Amino acid sequence: MSDAETYVTADGRTIGPPIMEMRDITLKFGGVTAISNISFDIREGEIRAIIGPNGAGKSSMLNVINGFYHPQEGEIWFRGKKRKPMKPYQIAQQGIARTFQNIALFKGMSTLDNIMTGRFTHMKTNIFWQALWKGPAEREEVENREIVEKVIDFLEIQAIRKTPVGALPYGLQKRVELGRALAAQPKLLLLDEPMAGMNVEEKEDMSRFILDVNDEFGTTIALIEHDMGVVMDISDRVVVLDYGKKIGDGTPDEVINNQDVIDAYLGVSHD
Numbered sequence: 001m002s003d004a005e006t007y008v009t010a011d012g013r014t015i016g017p018p019i020m021e022m023r024d025i026t027l028k029f030g031g032v033t034a035i036s037n038i039s040f041d042i043r044e045g046e047i048r049a050i051i052g053p054n055g056a057g058k059s060s061m062l063n064v065i066n067g068f069y070h071p072q073e074g075e076i077w078f079r080g081k082k083r084k085p086m087k088p089y090q091i092a093q094q095g096i097a098r099t100f101q102n103i104a105l106f107k108g109m110s111t112l113d114n115i116m117t118g119r120f121t122h123m124k125t126n127i128f129w130q131a132l133w134k135g136p137a138e139r140e141e142v143e144n145r146e147i148v149e150k151v152i153d154f155l156e157i158q159a160i161r162k163t164p165v166g167a168l169p170y171g172l173q174k175r176v177e178l179g180r181a182l183a184a185q186p187k188l189l190l191l192d193e194p195m196a197g198m199n200v201e202e203k204e205d206m207s208r209f210i211l212d213v214n215d216e217f218g219t220t221i222a223l224i225e226h227d228m229g230v231v232m233d234i235s236d237r238v239v240v241l242d243y244g245k246k247i248g249d250g251t252p253d254e255v256i257n258n259q260d261v262i263d264a265y266l267g268v269s270h271d
Helices: 058-066 088-094 111-122 127-132 136-154 170-183 200-217 228-234 252-256 259-266
Strands: 018-029 032-043 047-051 073-078 096-098 188-192 220-224 237-242 245-250
Touching (some): 018 220, 032 058, 032 073, 032 237, 047 200, 047 228, 058 096, 058 188, 058 220, 088 096, 088 111, 111 136, 111 170, 136 170, 136 200, 170 188, 170 200, 200 228, 237 259, 245 252, 245 259
Parallel strands (some): 047 220, 096 188, 188 220
Antiparallel strands (some): 018 032, 237 245
């Protein structure tokens, strides 16, 4: 398949050309190499999983994509342009949003207010208009509130919109964090272990929302996930890392039958 091609999945979704390309990425911390010469792409409209055993370099790779880490070698291309070193807030302004492995919400604030913070990069009026809350500031606030209310309805969390998130059960906190990311209306959504710590019912709900985000909003998604059942069910393609190197890349069926991947998960060593 060439980079310019698009294709339609079995369930009718259109997968486009690469929106993000990681080219020969190497990331080191002192004498430790966390990522070694890894290349892969994320195509527009797909759900792309990044998997691997603990310590494989998955979170490091997500942090490279998100701008928390800057690789010593390699290139990052986003929407057809080579990306220069940028800070996370600048990358958010480009249309990349994320959730975190450990929930990063404002526990004393309500669900509504937490999700409103996802609109920060879309707030353009200056402090003068915001203080007056007239004219442009008022229109901007109304527009942002409408988008947030749509996210709340989409995630079926109307009943907790005024509840402080610190009082919510874990599964709902994860859903609120997803809502905050969605409020940014990202082109690329990064999910760092969205199912971590959830029970079976909560995982089913989160899987459904991820699929619906991809289907209804057309949002491209890259996710790290340890639950292989979830990965195989919702992903279009999977890239597999082990000890900072890429050992597999393809459809879920191709990856699950890859002997190197099987050995990595079983802890088989090679002489």
